């Protein structure tokens with residue numbers, strides 16, 4: 177495999193780049209650019225890998241919830257339903273999307289660190305299966321509104337175990353100074369547990385934590401499991417409360433560059449499973465149902481974005497630019513936190529990649545950079561097709577209409593066929609909301 181083919185669904189034939197076995201040049205001709213492609217088999221493969229590894233580690237006492245913030249649209253929800261996944265949703269928009277697609281409400285976890293009373297009412301009336309409560313204000317509102325609606329929702333409390341996941345700060349969420357959840361070290365987690373157990377209109381089932389993103393070591397999950405299990409044991413001693421569910425969040429890393437490690441999900445989960453089983457026995461607590469909620473690692477490698485080159489600009493001694501017909505509006509991740517990507521010349525795969533370029537977008541911002549330091553053939557020119565790999569997670573879901581650019585479509589690749597899952601936005605779509 178070409179060292180730049182960072183996942184096994186990327187290959188080439190002569191000058192052309194193939195994705196999921198399909199010719200990217202033909203796909204660009206058929207659907208236009210910029211274009212998000214999604215490889216459905218890869219998404220399903222990742223769901224199954226998680227489920228079989230979790231089954232091997234925990235028997236039937238596990239759940240895998242896809243974090244739909246990574247990529248939420250109706251077809252994705254249908255795949256998750258067929259794959260028997262649960263869903264972690266973070267807004268009423270995500271809930272509405274997945275419910276419209278027929279995803280069962282009882283398999284939905286409703287996260288979010290600042291649910292308004294309207295959000296809470298929407299979630300209650302939508303009958304979402306589980307709530308992940310992030311703050312005391314939410315707990316009180318949920319308790320009050322559940323009484324009015326005459327229901328008693330099942331909840332987990334989101335705790336912050338105080339772990340630094342060895343990752344960049346913008347996506348590190350489980351540290352003590354996090355805006356998310358109840359800190360264990362600060363005593364808020366203890367107070368929230370006490371209060372949740374007093375609330376008559378909610379049923380506390382357990383605890384949730386999420387330490388960050390792009391984690392490549394099982395140690396990080398084991399450290400957070402240790403802190404959570406210690407807390408669970410103390411809560412059992414103090415309140416006689418038996419934790420039924422422990423959610424260890426998402427965050428498993430994916431390869432963006434050929435130099436990134438190749439994560440072994442099965443091994444990580446085996447190690448986490450062994451630790452949890454041993455530690456529960458040592459603490460004398462019943463092993464809760466264990467949840468993971470991966471987003472990125474389910475969909476990232478299933479995605480690729482295609483662009484057409486519009487301009488090549490060489491500034492001697494300084495920098496060479498390749499400008500494409502998309503940019504930070506469809507992929508803000510480099511602009512936001514310098515996220516790395518592998519970029520390939522989809523129409524010149526058989527030429528040496530001896531030129532060095534900064535690939536930029538068409539938005540009116542100097543920071544509209546898709547990726548600096550990219551090696552491409554020196555022949556690259558207007559009309560060429562450029563592919564950015566591993567864009568399945570947090571690209572479409574973070575896309576905007578900045579500069580009034582219509583968002584690209586999502587085209588699914590399945591069994592050598594392609595079909596539109598989200599259509600391209602039109603100028604009419606853009607103007608629809610203006611009054």
Ligand SMILES: Cc1ncc(COP(=O)(O)O)c(C=O)c1O
Pocket residue numbers: 243246264287349386388389390425426427428469470471472473569
């Ligand atoms: C609470 C929670 N769960 C799950 C995820 C998914 O993380 P990832 O996409 O890195 O697997 C996130 C991401 O931000 C999160 O905040």
